Amino acid sequence: MTDFNWTRDQFHLPQGMIYLDGNSLGPLPKMAPARVMEMMENEWGEQLIAGWNASGWMAQPTRVGDRIARLIGAEKGHVVMGDTLSIKVFQALAAALKLNPDRKVILSDSGNFPSDLYMAEGLVNLLGNGLELRIVAPEEVEDAITDEIAVTLITEVGYTTGRKHDMAKLTAKAHEHGVITVWDLAHSAGAIPVDLAGAGADFAVGCTYKYLNGGPGAPAFIYVAPRHAKTAQPALAGWLGHARPFAFEQGYDAGKGIERMRVGTPPVLHLTALEVALDVWDKVDMADVRARSIALCERFIAGVEEHCPQLSLCSPRDSDLRGSQVSFRFEHGYAVIQALxxxxxxxxxxxxxxxxxxxxxxxxxxxxxxxxxxxxxxxxRGALWDRPEFLERKAVT
Known part of the structure; x- marks a missing residue:
């Protein structure tokens, strides 16, 4: 059983604050500052460039990827870290399209995060050749999977309402029709149990600064199923994705397996902080996390609906259809959040x-x-949100 009293004590939570925004940015692991400072002083400071070999910086993206793999049901050696989530979406989508060259339609849904859709739009415009991004309502995705679809680009848990897609069911339907799947796990990894291997997913991507507590700007990850690892072609052919990066060859030769999905220089400082957070996750069972998450969400929904009738629940009421967030609609919602x-x-x-x-x-x-x-x-009850300082929109909402 997971000891949630112990896990709570591993994070810095400012005194007097109730933090219900870990779905955007997780709090600081208490041990991270000392570990990052140690890395800066003893590794970067004393070893300088020798740290790439002596301290294992070059292997860090795949080492950390294997630790993430446990949390998302992925096979060892098939997850690698680096770059931003948008970059990883682009990589996965481009590789997936290359595996289905005779089809022209990317299927996504209107609940998907805009950046994913922007990446898809950009790729469609870049490649041309009749490619199309088709967007349907979340509840229409299953019926929209047909023989003309090349790739599905679906975020498992929607960012606004927390609506949860059935990964196994949609992946099975996709494969029945010869469709390649790309799953975005931004609101899944560390929030709900994920079983990429069991579902048969083709590609998956996700970020580590939300539920996984890697810190602002922490690197993203990408998963490639074993059956595609030797054939997936990276559209972003970065130096570190080359089979022999230090041969400095003019032509690109894709690296072995998941290594080919590396692009740029590993963000060592961020990966070091993320590893501290993963030390906590190593002692966590995702089934326990899910059970407690459901209980907390249900408690919040019941309390709000009893005492705040002005608000309208827009997350699924059925916990099986919901991730680890709860959303309510209110005309003056922005001001209420600022007051909170x-x-x-x-x-x-x-x-x-x-x-x-x-x-x-x-x-x-x-x-x-x-x-x-x-x-x-x-x-x-007191309309305390109705103040000028709460009505003025800030850059980040």
């Missing part, structure tokens, strides 16, 4: 009217949930 933040309860807002609250069992308690409901109730 000013009172020490941190959630966030997504246009046009969605108030999001993330529930992260590693450090969120029942007491946090009850106190957050109490603060929200007081703000709504």
């Amino acid at each position: 933040i000013a009172d020490g309860v941190i959630g966030d807002f997504r246009a046009p009217d969605v108030m999001r609250f993330g529930f992260t069992p590693l450090y969120t308690s029942e007491k946090d949930v009850d106190e957050a409901v109490g603060v929200l109730t007081r703000i709504l």
